[in-house]
Every structure is written in structure tokens, then in C-alpha cells.
Amino acid sequence: MSPDGGVAVCPGSYDPVTNGHVDIIARAARVFDRVVVGVVDQPVRKSKTLFSAQERRAFLLQATQKVPNVEIDVFDTLLVDFARKHGARALVKGLRAISDFEYEFEMNQLNRKLAPDIESVYLMASPEYSFLSSSGVRELATFGADIKDLVPNGVAQALHDRLSRDSG
Numbered sequence: 508m509s510p511d512g513g514v515a516v517c518p519g520s521y522d523p524v525t526n527g528h529v530d531i532i533a534r535a536a537r538v539f540d541r542v543v544v545g546v547v548d549q550p551v552r553k554s555k556t557l558f559s560a561q562e563r564r565a566f567l568l569q570a571t572q573k574v575p576n577v578e579i580d581v582f583d584t585l586l587v588d589f590a591r592k593h594g595a596r597a598l599v600k601g602l603r604a605i606s607d608f609e610y611e612f613e614m615n616q617l618n619r620k621l622a623p624d625i626e627s628v629y630l631m632a633s634p635e636y637s638f639l640s641s642s643g644v645r646e647l648a649t650f651g652a653d654i655k656d657l658v659p660n661g662v663a664q665a666l667h668d669r670l671s672r673d674s675g
């Protein structure tokens with residue numbers, strides 16, 4: 508697809524999606540005409556995911572159903588190739604505290620080398636979500652904490668079900 512300045516990709520593993528992710532996706536959808544949320548099938552820098560790519564996609568579909576210009580797609584290729592497939596000219600990432608910076612800085616240089624025509628854009632995490640991560644949510648859920656204020660509807664229950672099944 509030919510590049511379009513109005514299309515952005517929001518990539519991530521979303522294992523599972525949190526309210527912090529939804530905040531970034533919704534804010535990106537206000538800036539770009541169309542946002543494609545790219546669900547990484549098998550993340551390289553993380554261990555095996557708790558939820559399958561199709562499960563993670565289904566949670567995202569449910570969480571973004573009220574935002575009309577957002578679509579969800581799973582990918583297992585280079586991110587810049589996925590962005591090209593969708594005609595995107597921008598990658599949108601959320602930046603929390605300082606922890607995300609080093610990794611994002613490195614990825615930025617690599618992606619820029621591979622695809623100088625695709626710009627990375629960073630949205631600062633909203634203060635209420637700046638310490639929210641999928642791994643943190645999984646850890647809290649493992650120990651039975653109430654996480655329903657941290658994740659979209661349905662995700663908290665699915666996490667508890669999955670974790671109790673895995674430990675039982």
C-alpha cells in the first residue's frame with residue numbers, strides 16, 4: 508500500500524492490553540486518520556505470551572470498539588514491513604517514566620536505518636498510567652490482586668481464569 512501520512516501503527520505485545528495501552532491508542536486515533544494496532548505474534552524480547560495472539564487481538568477489539576478509526580491486526584514480520592503493508596508513515600509508541608526510553612531509543616535507530624521514510628512518534632504516558640505495564644498486571648493477578656481498574660472490561664476475569672488454570 509502506498510504510504511499515507513494519515514495512517515499510524517501502534518505496535519506491542521499487549522499481553523494483555525491495559526488501560527495505559529487504550530489511552531495511547533485513543534490519543535493516536537485523535538491525531539491520525541487511521542490507527543492500526545499491531546499485535547506481535549511472538550515477541551522476541553519477552554518470554555512466551557500468556558495469551559495467544561488471537562486472544563490478545565480479541566481483547567483489543569473489545570477495548571477499542573468505540574473508537575471508529577482503529578483496527579487490530581496480528582503480525583510476525585519486521586515492524587517496518589508491517590507498517591508498509593498498511594501504508595503507514597508513522598509508528599506510535601507510548602513512553603512511560605524513564606524505563607522505556609533506552610529500549611525505544613535503540614529501536615528508533617534500527618527502524619530509522621531500515622525505513623527512513625517511516626517516522627516514529629512518541630506519546631507521553633498519561634500520569635495515571637505511567638507505572639502500568641502488562642507484566643505488572645500479570646504479576647498482581649498472579650497473587651490475586653484486584654486489577655479491574657487497570658485493564659479493560661473482561662480482561663481481569665480472563666487473566667484470573669488463565670492464571671488459575673495454569674497453576675491448577
Ligand code: ADP
Binds near residue numbers: 607
Ligand atoms: P508492555 O511493556 O506493557 O508489555 P507492550 O510491549 O505491549 O507493553 O507495549 C506496547 C506499547 O505501549 C509500547 O509503546 C509501550 O511503551 C506502550 N505502553 C505500554 N503501557 C503503557 C502505559 N501504561 N502508558 C503508555 N504507554 C504504554
